[in-house]
Amino acid sequence: MEGLRKAASRVKLKIKSHRGLYVKNEEAVKQHLIGEIFQALGWDWNNPEEVRPEERTEDGRADYALILDGEVFAYVEAKNLGVNVLKRDEPLRQLARYCFNSGVRYGVLTNGAVWIAVKAFEEGSRLRDRVLFTADLENEPLEKAVLKLSLLSKDRIRDLERLASLLRALELSFSGLRREGYPGEALVEYLLSGESPGAVPLTELTGKERPRAAYVHDNGWKLLPLPERSLRGVLLAVLLYIEKTSQGYEREEVRKAYEHLLRVPVSQETALEVLRRIEEEKGLRISVDL
Template sequence: MKEIENKLKEIIEKVVEFRINYISNEQAVRTQLIEPILNALGWKTANPEFVRPNAPDEDGKIPDYTLLKNGKTTLIVEAKNLSIDLQDKKIIDQLANYCFKSGIDFGVLTNGVKWLLFKTFEKNPKDRIVWQVDIESDKIEYVARNLSSFAYSNIDTLDTLLKKSKLLDSSWNALIKSPDCIVEIISQKLLKKIKSIEPTFKIDSNDLKTFTKAKIEELFELTEMEEEEKADENGSSETKTEFTEVEDVIFKRHKKTKIREKISVTFPDKTVIKNQKVVDTFVETIKKIGPEKVLPLNIYRAGVPIVSETKDDFYNQHKIGKYWIMVHTSTKEKIAVLKEINEKLNLELRIETFTNEK
């Protein structure tokens, strides 16, 4: 997995530096972005036993990449340049046709940055896109995990892996319904471990949870929204506990001054949306644009649509009318989403950032 993550980081740097080269040049996308990733996934692009580029099928159709294992076609990969919308029905239908004629269950559509896994024989059209990732905006671990599902070593069990992943996600979401549940579970495990070493150890349950939560926050990066909410709740008051380490952690956090980046959005009609909370600016901007206009753009983060008509069981969402807005992202990702919406809808928005001390 580390090899894939490192390769993705290299690709991201390449895209940032040479993006203009990939906007209309599909060949550059193929050789400099897609093929290095395929190689990292175990598909040896220089070996025709693994990968055959531009190989005609029985009907004379020519998919960009035909991936083989043990002499059998296992996956079709269709490549596009960065200017192409991968959600275009014609493009997806083209991939579906290649896969259907070849009798294979899955296909991949990519422009080197965005990757989409397609399930050929899924009865419900809405479920044919299994997942889609963006190597620039999604977390690198999330992207690597999804891409690894069709690695050479996993391709034979791809369908099983996807079913397991779906079951794990749904089971996890059912178990962990809120951050408090995570804290509760780990707190009890921690207390059990301590008592196995020191049977007479005693601590107030709230102090134990406070300590556990602080340690979890050290391990996992909080989203901007979560940090703001936590800061608002904590304010500047000090928390005294019987547990010295808890007291130190909280005291240091309260004394720490953070400079937070905010978003300002100016519309052509001179309307300015500029709130202290990034999430408020993000949601208010989408509300003014119209979630019904954003929905068809099919913009995703972490595999979840930014605008949806259904509520997600795990990720944080805000409701606007009948629409759910996915806000469980960092400030950087929120800016990227707004810029993508602006570009696709040609809104001529001015999206800026500013900072202030909190």
């Protein structure tokens, strides 16, 4: 996901810096914007076994065909940035015709900034009703757009429809609960609560336990992988977490502490004492699953 986020950030910067080029030049949109996103999504953009440009259909040529298991899984239709793909119906209808006449179930329409994924056909439904998601890199939070775009990754696109439905249900539930007066922070905390029901806080440990898992509460519970089943392993995992979330001098000091701990034996009791000190000093909550 981090690679996709960085690619989306670069695409946003390109659009901001060279909007005039992308408004007039569809080929620049394809090469500079669309290609970068799909490569970050795990597609080998220059491999005809995965991506085929100018794919012929009965109604014309689709800009790209995404290939899975030797078959076309989805068509991608590109427009220049001057085309408002959200308001104009014809580009989406054109894409749907390509898909329908070729028996291809899914299509992606994009001008580089706005991305629309659509289910091409379903009896008794209108085209706009079959839109699976719309991601707008310029006009919605980047993390939200990136999460939706991730459904087009090579690893996830087979489950595109199911995942899009789950994401939509999450959005509707979240919005509904907000309207009922629940604060957003409380709902996010609820969703992020990943602590095991059997997890035990540090205050209840004696120093003789052999933990199976560790959790740290920092804007929600997070599961930490253990390098070994011991309180020393918990301490190592917590130090790694703190290093990743720290900067500058503090990060360097935590790294030194981690590397020192790797070289020396540490008793269970000492590891527990250090963990409790970290809880107090860092304002974290640490629990273990036994």
